[in-house]
Amino acid sequence: MTDGDTLPSGAATGLRTRFAGFVAPGLPHDRSNRLARALGLRPAERPAEGPAEGPAGSGALALLLTDGGAAEADSLWLPPVAAWVEPAASDEDGRGVAALLAEASGTDLYVNLTTATAHDLQLGGRLLAAIGARHPLSGHRRDDIELALHEAVSNALVHGNLGVSGMKELSAQELERFSRDLGDGLADPVLAARRIAIAVRIDPPQTAPAGHGPGPAGSRPEDAPENGRALATVEITDQGAGFVPRRPERAGASGRGLDLIGSIADGLEIEDGGRRIRLRFRL
Amino acid sequence: MDYGIEVRDQEAVVRLRGRLTFNDHAKLRALIGEMGQNKPRRQVLDLSSLEFVDSAGIGMLLIAREEMDRADKQFVLRAAAGQVKRVLTVAQIAKIVPIED
Numbered sequence: 001m002t003d004g005d006t007l008p009s010g011a012a013t014g015l016r017t018r019f020a021g022f023v024a025p026g027l028p029h030d031r032s033n034r035l036a037r038a039l040g041l042r043p044a045e046r047p048a049e050g051p052a053e054g055p056a057g058s059g060a061l062a063l064l065l066t067d068g069g070a071a072e073a074d075s076l077w078l079p080p081v082a083a084w085v086e087p088a089a090s091d092e093d094g095r096g097v098a099a100l101l102a103e104a105s106g107t108d109l110y111v112n113l114t115t116a117t118a119h120d121l122q123l124g125g126r127l128l129a130a131i132g133a134r135h136p137l138s139g140h141r142r143d144d145i146e147l148a149l150h151e152a153v154s155n156a157l158v159h160g161n162l163g164v165s166g167m168k169e170l171s172a173q174e175l176e177r178f179s180r181d182l183g184d185g186l187a188d189p190v191l192a193a194r195r196i197a198i199a200v201r202i203d204p205p206q207t208a209p210a211g212h213g214p215g216p217a218g219s220r221p222e223d224a225p226e227n228g229r230a231l232a233t234v235e236i237t238d239q240g241a242g243f244v245p246r247r248p249e250r251a252g253a254s255g256r257g258l259d260l261i262g263s264i265a266d267g268l269e270i271e272d273g274g275r276r277i278r279l280r281f282r283l
Numbered sequence: 284m285d286y287g288i289e290v291r292d293q294e295a296v297v298r299l300r301g302r303l304t305f306n307d308h309a310k311l312r313a314l315i316g317e318m319g320q321n322k323p324r325r326q327v328l329d330l331s332s333l334e335f336v337d338s339a340g341i342g343m344l345l346i347a348r349e350e351m352d353r354a355d356k357q358f359v360l361r362a363a364a365g366q367v368k369r370v371l372t373v374a375q376i377a378k379i380v381p382i383e384d
Binding site for chain 2: 119122140143144146147150151154158166167171172174175176178179182252253254255256257259260263
């Protein structure tokens with residue numbers, strides 16, 4: 001069901017985020033205005049430093065960006081910003097962005113960027129900040145979740161979208177080969193334009209018995225928070241060739257990432273031939 | 284990530300700072316070259332100022348260790364803390380590389 005441009009990332013789970021506007025710090029004014037008309041949203045002022053008042057999901061903003069530099073400021077990864085979306089160069093009428101924001105409205109946090117843009121951002125740490133602003137995280141758990149997110153994003157970008165294989169032998173030549181392949185991939189306009197999509201849903205702890213609580217419409221039983229702890233579900237989708245998970249070869253320089261993710265996440269599913277990974281974290 | 288090297292009589296101490304991730308491949312290549320060229324046989328990587336390491340970063344440290352082996356040099360990791368210490372433990376790197384406090 002992946003159709004290239006919009007990367008639907010799993011079952012719809014009802015409306016979670018209602019966007020009140022968007023910020024587009026790097027976009028030319030006329031393009032920003034055209035997008036505003038297409039989206040039926042107003043361009044908003046850039047949010048001030050520090051998190052906004054009010055419940056999550058109300059008055060949410062989408063950040064539209066065309067390069068990593070436009071999303072450098074830490075405040076752009078905190079509420080009220082809840083989506084980070086890169087319009088395709090060819091998306092003049094804004095229909096592509098509208099489809100991505102429709103997808104985003106079914107999530108709590110949503111990212112859809114080209115590989116070139118995502119590579120410039122430390123997305124693992126950015127996502128962690130965005131999640132941490134909605135749900136407090138303690139020291140070790142914070143570090144661990146950041147690592148798992150960083151590993152999953154890196155896998156999607158490097159091995160998925162750019163098609164660069166991991167460092168197998170322990171040699172400087174192999175490091176050089178990795179370096180060269182990564183540079184070549186980023187310089188290839190087709191590979192660099194491939195998308196990474198990240199959908200995050202955060203479900204509060206549920207005290208009612210499973211199935212009787214006022215859960216979000218359409219949520220699946222396995223999404224139900226347990227043990228009185230909130231649950232974050234993170235789906236990361238790429239447009240690469242996919243992969244078949246197998247036992248890592250302990251002798252190589254690569255292959256530890258998925259193991260580390262598995263040791264941190266409370267759930268790990270790989271779908272769509274390896275193009276989508278779904279992680280669950282009890283918060 | 285960036286680094287500084289202090290060459291002493293008995294050992295070279297390389298202090299890594301910041302975040303060591305897959306994106307630091309070029310710096311690690313340069314660092315491995317410098318460690319191979321400098322005089323002391325013992326090469327110590329001081330990790331006390333390193334804030335974050337990922338699996339590719341660990342892979343690159345293992346490559347550095349292998350290259351020092353080839354150059355008949357000793358390679359030691361020292362003073363890992365916080366997230367870095369946790370990841371080195373989880374990935375069981377102490378089985379492969381000597382880690383000093």
